[in-house]
Amino acid sequence: MKQVRQPQETFSSTVRIVLPNDTNTLGNLMGGNLLHWMDVAAAVSANRHCRRVVVTAAVNNVSFDRPIRLGDVVLIESQVTRAFHSSMEVYLEVMIENSATGERCRCNEAYYTFVAVDQLGAPIAVPGVEPQTDEERKRFDGALRRRQLRLILAGKLKPAEATELKALFDEGQSTTS
Numbered sequence: 001m002k003q004v005r006q007p008q009e010t011f012s013s014t015v016r017i018v019l020p021n022d023t024n025t026l027g028n029l030m031g032g033n034l035l036h037w038m039d040v041a042a043a044v045s046a047n048r049h050c051r052r053v054v055v056t057a058a059v060n061n062v063s064f065d066r067p068i069r070l071g072d073v074v075l076i077e078s079q080v081t082r083a084f085h086s087s088m089e090v091y092l093e094v095m096i097e098n099s100a101t102g103e104r105c106r107c108n109e110a111y112y113t114f115v116a117v118d119q120l121g122a123p124i125a126v127p128g129v130e131p132q133t134d135e136e137r138k139r140f141d142g143a144l145r146r147r148q149l150r151l152i153l154a155g156k157l158k159p160a161e162a163t164e165l166k167a168l169f170d171e172g173q174s175t176t177s
């Protein structure tokens, strides 16, 4: 298995059109359907990173900023930001394309966490990530803090052990005091 991968190698792009079966009674895309499409796109990125079976461990920072309407074209782009031991953080961006003008606007972003597992469902090691661009480096750096936050919320990390997250709050306090 490769020891490291670049985020671009894990890039995945999905295009969907919102059909009547995907909508709520207002004619907008159901949030759960969008989460499902995002989950599949993110799983493709995570699999491209490790080439193993991956399972969704957590979904974070999803917000539905604007309704997506019947007939809209939905584009979902994802790539792995960082890998730890067996887990990988995947960043997703959702855009709507106006089918008449081709104009695109960003309507969602999210972070999903996947874990690579063996045939018995036990976590296994994955390659590291080598960011190439400034944006990839920024997401790579932020991934450690986001991981600490989600593990605290899941009751899997003591707040006192979240050193990078704590440093961020300490930094904020020193600039406001």
Ligand SMILES: CC(C)(COP(=O)(O)OP(=O)(O)OC[C@H]1O[C@@H](n2cnc3c(N)ncnc32)[C@H](O)[C@@H]1OP(=O)(O)O)[C@@H](O)C(=O)NCCC(=O)NCCS
Pocket (backbone or CB within 6 Å): 055, 056, 057, 058, 083, 084, 085, 086, 087, 088, 113, 115, 117, 121, 122, 123, 150, 151, 154, 156
């Ligand atoms: C995800 C899963 C494999 C983790 O197994 P586990 O026994 O908790 O294993 P560990 O505690 O050793 O954690 C393994 C990795 O998962 C990560 N993890 C566990 N729970 C997590 C959570 N809530 N959020 C983010 N990462 C999590 C750990 O940080 C660890 O990452 P690392 O190896 O990179 O350090 C297990 O909980 C599972 O199978 N969950 C169900 C997955 C699934 O079916 N998803 C579809 C939703 S229905």
